[in-house]
Amino acid sequence: MSKHVAIIGCGQLARLIALAGQEIGVRFTFVAIDNEPTRCVENLGKVVQWRPTNSVISLLKAIGDVDAITVEREDLDTVLLKALDKTGLLRPGADIVLNSKNRLQEKESLSALGVPVTPYVYVATPEELHKAVDSFGFPLVFKSLEQGYDGKNQWRVRDQSELDALAQLYEGFGWIAEPEIQFSAEVSLISVRSVSGEMVFYSLTENVHNNGILHSSIAPAEFVPLNWQVAAQKQIRNLLVAWQYVGVMVTEFFVTDNGLIVNETAPRVHNSGHWTGLGAQTSQFENHLRAILDMPLGSPKETGVAGMINILGGMNIEKGLTVPGFDVHMYNKEDKPGRKLGHANITGDRELVRSQIELAGALLKSA
Numbered sequence: 231m232s233k234h235v236a237i238i239g240c241g242q243l244a245r246l247i248a249l250a251g252q253e254i255g256v257r258f259t260f261v262a263i264d265n266e267p268t269r270c271v272e273n274l275g276k277v278v279q280w281r282p283t284n285s286v287i288s289l290l291k292a293i294g295d296v297d298a299i300t301v302e303r304e305d306l307d308t309v310l311l312k313a314l315d316k317t318g319l320l321r322p323g324a325d326i327v328l329n330s331k332n333r334l335q336e337k338e339s340l341s342a343l344g345v346p347v348t349p350y351v352y353v354a355t356p357e358e359l360h361k362a363v364d365s366f367g368f369p370l371v372f373k374s375l376e377q378g379y380d381g382k383n384q385w386r387v388r389d390q391s392e393l394d395a396l397a398q399l400y401e402g403f404g405w406i407a408e409p410e411i412q413f414s415a416e417v418s419l420i421s422v423r424s425v426s427g428e429m430v431f432y433s434l435t436e437n438v439h440n441n442g443i444l445h446s447s448i449a450p451a452e453f454v455p456l457n458w459q460v461a462a463q464k465q466i467r468n469l470l471v472a473w474q475y476v477g478v479m480v481t482e483f484f485v486t487d488n489g490l491i492v493n494e495t496a497p498r499v500h501n502s503g504h505w506t507g508l509g510a511q512t513s514q515f516e517n518h519l520r521a522i523l524d525m526p527l528g529s530p531k532e533t534g535v536a537g538m539i540n541i542l543g544g545m546n547i548e549k550g551l552t553v554p555g556f557d558v559h560m561y562n563k564e565d566k567p568g569r570k571l572g573h574a575n576i577t578g579d580r581e582l583v584r585s586q587i588e589l590a591g592a593l594l595k596s597a
């Protein structure tokens with residue numbers, strides 16, 4: 231009998247999970263929150279509308295019998311997540327999703343488990359802004375507690391005048407302040423834990439961000455010393471077990487002179503894992519479904535060196551796609567500047583992957 235999964239959210243991650251799921255006989259219902267655009271999931275399953283004024287019972291009725299419920303983003307209504315959790319089918323669970331929705335809670339819970347995170351202070355009000363300078367000096371990075379994605383709600387502060395300007399943006403919630411980390415690279419670890427507790431880890435992925443948005447990824451990130459990789463995997467393994475995590479979880483790290491430090495975690499499939507759609511024996515999307523449906527996990531082994539480049543709104547897509555060798559995925563979204571519209575994967579030897587990504591990047595940026 232075919233399995234049925236409900237995905238909360240209708241963006242590109244829901245689309246990519248559903249496309250992978252179709253190949254292993256999973257059918258989908260998508261929940262559109264607050265009238266969000268649903269073009270990404272067009273023709274991939276049933277779409278059910280929900281807004282916070284609707285009851286969760288009516289939502290569950292509309293979804294019907296499901297084997298698992300999962301989310302494609304963190305920024306979800308607390309009442310909704312907690313109610314869905316009561317079914318016992320929300321994977322990962324509400325506590326975990328809510329924990330990563332809030333940067334302060336996330337950092338505190340990672341620190342409590344001994345995972346090294348970027349140093350931070352919580353700045354509750356504009357009067358406390360000096361605390362960040364007292365702790366770390368300039369330059370600083372301020373982040374809102376919630377609603378952070380693609381570098382949004384994040385501010386670089388280099389001097390006192392920029393700090394004063396930030397005070398004007400206060401909206402009553404405060405900030406997390408971090409020193410600006412001088413990293414040599416950024417990497418992420420895509421990990422998976424199933425209902426039965428089986429775990430697999432993909433090779434570390436190197437990520438390049440432009441203006442806070444992921445530009446491209448290459449895996450495996452062999453330049454990271456093996457003992458650092460092993461230590462990071464051990465920390466995340468402990469964390470998955472401690473949280474009784476189910477599904478794909480991605481951890482973003484800064485590579486520094488003193489080792490890997492965690493920037494943030496994502497309780498879901500992640501843009502830095504999109505290369506697995508072509509370059510690994512089992513994609514992060516299929517393994518997420520296998521994990522939440524308690525099926526045996528597939529091999530995360532890469533099939534060679536793999537790369538991914540993001541295609542954003544406003545880019546010269548026609549020209550960018552002339553570079554040979556890419557496996558292109560467009561998300562059927564309306565073109566808006568800076569919006570993630572698609573991605574392209576490539577495999578081959580390291581030099582080829584690197585040079586084709588560089589070429590595609592230059593052409594995508596060209597007029």
Ligand code: ATP
Nearest residue numbers: 348371378379380381382408409410411439442494
């Ligand atoms: P995502 O889209 O991954 O959810 P986000 O908006 O939640 O991103 P972060 O991942 O915290 O935000 O930051 C985005 C990028 O900004 C990082 O990948 C990194 O390049 C840069 N960045 C964030 N914090 C720092 C810091 N303390 N020092 C230096 N660079 C930073």
Ligand code: MG
Nearest residue numbers: 380482493494
């Ligand atoms: Mg990030």
